[in-house]
Amino acid sequence: MVQTSVLPSAAIEPSLILLDEKLPGGAYWHNVIKRGNTLRVTDLEGSQGVSLICYNADNPIERLNVADTAKIQFNAFLKKGMVIYSDMGRILFSITEDTSGYHDLICGCSNAASNAAKYGESDYNNSRNNFLKALGKRGLTRKDLMPNINLFSRVAVHPNGDLEYITGCEKPGSFVDLRAEMNVLVVISNCPHVLHPDTVYKPKPIQLTVWRSPAPAPDDLCRTANEEAIRGFINTDALFAQM
Amino acid sequence: MVATLPTELDPSTAIYDEVLPARQPWSRVIKKGQILRIIDLQANQAVDTLFYNAHDPSERYSAPDTVVRQGNIFITTGTQLISNEGNVMMTVIYDDCGKHDTLGGACSMESNSVRYGLHKKHLHACVENYLLELSKYEMNKRDLVSNVNFYMNVPVSEDGTLEIVDGISEAGKRVDLRAEMDVMVLISNCPQINNPCNAYNPTPIRLIVWDAA
Ligand SMILES: [Zn+2]
Numbered sequence: 001m002v003q004t005s006v007l008p009s010a011a012i013e014p015s016l017i018l019l020d021e022k023l024p025g026g027a028y029w030h031n032v033i034k035r036g037n038t039l040r041v042t043d044l045e046g047s048q049g050v051s052l053i054c055y056n057a058d059n060p061i062e063r064l065n066v067a068d069t070a071k072i073q074f075n076a077f078l079k080k081g082m083v084i085y086s087d088m089g090r091i092l093f094s095i096t097e098d099t100s101g102y103h104d105l106i107c108g109c110s111n112a113a114s115n116a117a118k119y120g121e122s123d124y125n126n127s128r129n130n131f132l133k134a135l136g137k138r139g140l141t142r143k144d145l146m147p148n149i150n151l152f153s154r155v156a157v158h159p160n161g162d163l164e165y166i167t168g169c170e171k172p173g174s175f176v177d178l179r180a181e182m183n184v185l186v187v188i189s190n191c192p193h194v195l196h197p198d199t200v201y202k203p204k205p206i207q208l209t210v211w212r213s214p215a216p217a218p219d220d221l222c223r224t225a226n227e228e229a230i231r232g233f234i235n236t237d238a239l240f241a242q243m
Numbered sequence: 244m245v246a247t248l249p250t251e252l253d254p255s256t257a258i259y260d261e262v263l264p265a266r267q268p269w270s271r272v273i274k275k276g277q278i279l280r281i282i283d284l285q286a287n288q289a290v291d292t293l294f295y296n297a298h299d300p301s302e303r304y305s306a307p308d309t310v311v312r313q314g315n316i317f318i319t320t321g322t323q324l325i326s327n328e329g330n331v332m333m334t335v336i337y338d339d340c341g342k343h344d345t346l347g348g349a350c351s352m353e354s355n356s357v358r359y360g361l362h363k364k365h366l367h368a369c370v371e372n373y374l375l376e377l378s379k380y381e382m383n384k385r386d387l388v389s390n391v392n393f394y395m396n397v398p399v400s401e402d403g404t405l406e407i408v409d410g411i412s413e414a415g416k417r418v419d420l421r422a423e424m425d426v427m428v429l430i431s432n433c434p435q436i437n438n439p440c441n442a443y444n445p446t447p448i449r450l451i452v453w454d455a456a
Contacts, residue, residue, distance in 0.1 A: 067306075067348020067389045070405050072357055076346065077403030087370075087387070089353030106316065106346065108307020113329045143385045145327070147307050157399040161317040161342065163310065194311055231357045 010099075010175070012040070012211050019210040023190050025203030028130035030138065030187040031210070032057040033180040035240065038096065038213035040177050041151055041188070045204040046170035049153040049193030051109040051127040053146065054084065054092050057185040060140060062088045066105045066147045072228050076157065078103035078149065081221045083229055084178070090236040091229075092184050094222035096213070097177035102154035102169045109148050110194045119201045130189035138185065151176055153193040165195035179213055179222070181236050252278065252419070252453055259452035265445035266434035268372035270379070272297045273422040276455025278336070281430075282417045283394045285446035287410030289433040290393035291349045291369045294324060294332045297425040300382060302326050306345045306389035316399060317342035318391060324420075327388075332426050337419040340412045344392040346399070347407060349373065350435045359437045372431035380427070392433075393418055395440045409439045 018037065022044070023029050033039050041050060056062035065087035070076045072085055080098040083091045109127035116122070131145055152174070154166040178186075192203050216223050223233050254260055258277075262284070263269050273279050281290055296302035308325040310316050318324070320338040323331045351370035355363050370387065377386055394412040399405050434445050 061384055065348065065354075065389075067346060068351075068354045068357075071347050071397075071407060072354065074405055075403045076399045076405045085354075085357070087351065087353070087384070089351070089355075089357045106307065107311050108305065111308075111329060114311075141301070142327070143301050147305070147389050156401060157316055157403070158401075159398070161315040161399075163314050163316065194307075228357050231361055234361065235353070235356065 012209065016211045016213070017209060018212060020207070022205050022207055023188065024205050025190055026125040028134050028187065028189045029208055030134040030185065033184045033186055033210060035180050035182050036213070036215065038177050038179045038211055039186060040175050040209040040211065042173070042175040042207040042209065043100065043152050043170065044172060044207055046172045047152040047204050047206060048170070048196045048198060049191070050151040050206055051148050051189040051191060052151060053131060053148045053187050055185040056086060056092070057183040060138070060144065060185060062086045062090070063144070063146055064092060064149070066149060070105050076105050078105060081225050083222050083232060084149070085232060089232065090239065091181040091232045093178040094181055095176060096179045096222060097175070100152050100171065100174040100176055102152060103176070104150040104153040104155045104193070106157070107150060107155055107163065107194055109189065110191050114194050118199055122201070124201045125191055127189035127191045130191065131187055134187040150193050155195060163195065165193065165197060167197065181233070182239055252280070254451055257451045257453050259450070262447050262449050263430065263432050264447045265432055266367055267432050268376040269430040269432070269450065270376050271428055271452070273426050273428050273452060274455070275422050275425050277422050278453045279420045279422070279428060280417055280451040281393055282415065282449040282451070283340070283412045284414060284449055286414045287394060287412050287440065287442040288446045288448055289395040289435065289440045290448055291431040291433050292391045292393060293373070293388070293429040295386070295427040295429070296326065296332070297427045300380065300386060300427065302328050302330070303386065303388060304332060304390070310345050316345055318345060319343065324391070331423045333420045333422055335418060336421050337417070340394055340416040340418060342396070342411070343418065344395040344397040346405065347392050347395060347397045348389045349431065350433065355437065363437065366436070367434040369431035369433050373429060376429055392440070407438050407440050410442065
């Protein structure tokens with residue numbers, strides 16, 4: 001019997017690939033994704049979470065705002081068709097494809113204390129320090145650090161507000177495509193989610209692929225998802241009116 | 244330690260007692276051990292609040308660290324407000340509202356243009372209040388992170404759906420916060436007139452500070 005792939009459009013035409021590298025567990029990565037290109041983050045072996053922050057690369061005082069991202073879209077979990085809002089009413093990334101379905105906007109990132117509590121005293125990398133190292137190389141400081149997104153992480157919110165990390169959603173091969181809607185400085189820390197219950201530190205590698213993705217069509221899912229998205233793109237496109 | 248029940252705190256012994264009108268910003272250093280009471284005078288006012296270490300404002304309130312520490316997205320009696328360095332900034336020692344929001348963040352001109360229409364951009368907004376008040380401390384937008392919204396009700400469903408719904412607060416509800424370090428408290432008494440968190444009607448709050456017992 002032929003097993004058909006459940007992954008939509010998983011293959012990227014090789015000539016479109018601009019950059020393609022594997023990021024080991026525990027490591028960090030930072031790069032500028034030019035407007036119109038897409039960053040694919042692929043979970044190679046069943047990740048325990050990947051933390052992400054992002055900025056307007058041309059003016060990093062404009063940055064990811066997870067509160068606006070959640071409240072403007074009335075959803076605390078990111079999914080295909082949603083966008084990632086900056087604190088200036090503009091759109092940093094569109095989520096043009098997503099085969100994971102589980103991304104967390106609530107729980108922030110691991111730090112030295114959370115690592116010590118979970119894994120014992122050690123020098124394992126944590127996402128907060130990874131972020132600070134990357135920001136330092138970009139001339140930014142801890143004042144520029146804000147609440148982050150966690151890819152490949154499922155955290156349920158119960159009616160009384162209790163948080164519960166749901167394991168078993170890790171799927172090797174799942175990926176999320178983030179199309180840059182402005183020039184985006186993105187920082188990724190490949191460390192376990194702060195609530196992931198595994199007490200052995202073993203973050204898995206991920207693949208980071210930047211590719212020249214198709215220009216959005218008039219019926220582009222993210223650009224037409226709702227009235228708010230349409231207005232967000234009006235604000236965003238105005239940034240490039242003089243190019 | 245002297246156990247003063249918050250219900251017994253007498254406003255006539257306070258060192259500060261003022262009404263903050265609707266739409267206005269406010270800030271004050273609350274010294275370690277002092278108690279700040281926020282009273283919702285007319286019900287369902289959203290009180291957007293941030294906290295900074297008064298001696299080093301690059302240490303500030305962290306919404307994710309606070310919810311992860313509690314294991315819960317809401318703030319109520321017993322909640323510790325945690326900084327980006329993992330330190331306890333304030334403890335909620337009394338709350339008769341029941342829950343306060345950690346996820347919704349502040350309104351801004353820019354987010355209002357997206358949420359309510361491009362023509363709504365130039366309404367008054369919390370981020371504008373924050374920036375004006377922060378300028379007194381030579382601070383700016385780099386210092387803004389997700390804030391607490393006292394008296395605001397933002398439930399999250401199992402599938403992640405999040406709604407800003409009618410408040411659960413009533414006139415006279417109060418929350419008492421004890422400072423666990425010297426904390427600069429920054430409030431925007433939300434001017435938002437477009438959503439139910441304010442019952443579409445911004446109203447004043449009362450702020451009282453007592454010295455350490
Ligand atoms: Zn507001």
